[in-house]
Amino acid sequence: MRASHADRERAIDVLKAGFSEGRLGQAEYEQRLTRATHAQTYAELSVLIADLPQGPVPMPPAPQQSGYQPVPRTFLPAPPPRTNGTAIGALVCGILTPVYGLTAIPAVVLGHVAKAQIRRTGEEGSGFATAGLVLGWLAIGVALAGILAVVFAAA
Incomplete structure (x- = not known):
């Protein structure tokens, strides 16, 4: 070669x-x-x-x-960077939010923790963490809007 x-x-x-x-x-x-x-x-x-x-x-x-x-x-290539496990957990919790609802909070928490770890260690998975954060906050916003709608409808 x-x-x-x-x-x-x-x-x-x-x-x-x-x-x-x-x-x-x-x-x-x-x-x-x-x-x-x-x-x-x-x-x-x-x-x-x-x-x-x-x-x-x-x-x-x-x-x-x-x-x-x-x-x-x-002459061997360097191993590929590792994907952050916490970011994967944030994404999974975010995806499960429409089914279980309560996984929105862990998605947000894990997403923030994963972002901090990725900045510190240089691992891959920033997109996974961001997706988990977006899905988690979106679910929390929808839940709060639903609660407010019920409160104002009852009043």
């Missing part, structure tokens, strides 16, 4: 770390750096950094299968 500019930059970062830790001499570092900047494929890059640690804990080599070369951790 062809390597991108970002892949080459990650390999160069691994080489820089190896040189600064004393794992590579000046001449070998410069030679590998030149080869890394001209590398076209993952295979070319992995050969250059295979003998260097690529993270805080060196990984033991995986058992080799015929034709199989594992992708180094350096």
Whole structure:
């Protein structure tokens, strides 16, 4: 598979770390750096950094299968951000409000708590929290309007 500019930059970062830790001499570092900047494929890059640690804990080599070369951790994408569970709870309570009615209050409370957690942690789910808030406040408004209508109709 062809390597991108970002892949080459990650390999160069691994080489820089190896040189600064004393794992590579000046001449070998410069030679590998030149080869890394001209590398076209993952295979070319992995050969250059295979003998260097690529993270805080060196990984033991995986058992080799015929034709199989594992992708180094350096080139794997980051895991997707997690969705906030409280935001999901706010949305569920908001959706259940027309059926049960009393879930409007938990929808509003959970929505506000989820918004604060999302701002603090950077998780996903802001839309879920907003939807829960809107549905909860809408149900509370409809309930209050109904109560006022009954009170004024009785008077």
